[in-house]
Amino acid sequence: MFRILRTGPSNEGDPVFFVCKLPSGLQIRNDKCVFTTPNGTTLHTDLKKGLGVYNEDKKLISGFNAMSPGINKNSCGLMIESISYEHFGNWNCIFNQDLDDIPEHRGDFTLLTKDEPYPEEHLLPRHIVPKHYDLQLTDGGNFTFHGFVKMTFRVVGYNSTDEVNNF
Secondary structure, three states, rough: OOOOEEEEOOOOOOOOOEEOOOOOOOOOOOOOOEOOOOOOOEEEEEEEOOOOOOOOOOOEOOOOOEEEOOOOOOEEEEOOOOHHHHHHHEEEEEEEEOOOOOOEEEEEEOEEEOOOOOOOOOOOOOOOEEEEEEOOOOOOHHHHHHHEEEEEEEEEOOOOOHHOOOO
């Protein structure tokens, strides 16, 4: 399972935060998370060093803060102090990268503007904003996978509950 918590659609200049989270019992073993921005920039966190965010050359990047992994050491997040156009789009986060004894975990998500339509592959009406997902995939053999998604969401800017109840 893997969970991504994030704010809803944003405007340029808004602060934005998102958290990638492993289920209880799993931990980020090396205290590091890697995030890839929509333009391919790699952002590194090293929670042993504090809440800074670093580029490939290990230089501190201003305007970003890492978020604490919490008491269970199973989450990693970023806060962007003021989101700009280049931050909108597809992101990914990676936990436990380059460790030999446990698999790494990856998650993908999209940051959208308030005016931008949701991509068709999300298949959610505009007024339903996901708060987090729980994903579970199991190997079904013969190159197939089985799984389920549990989603918590909020309804925004919509006056009728008819469509939500029939969703």
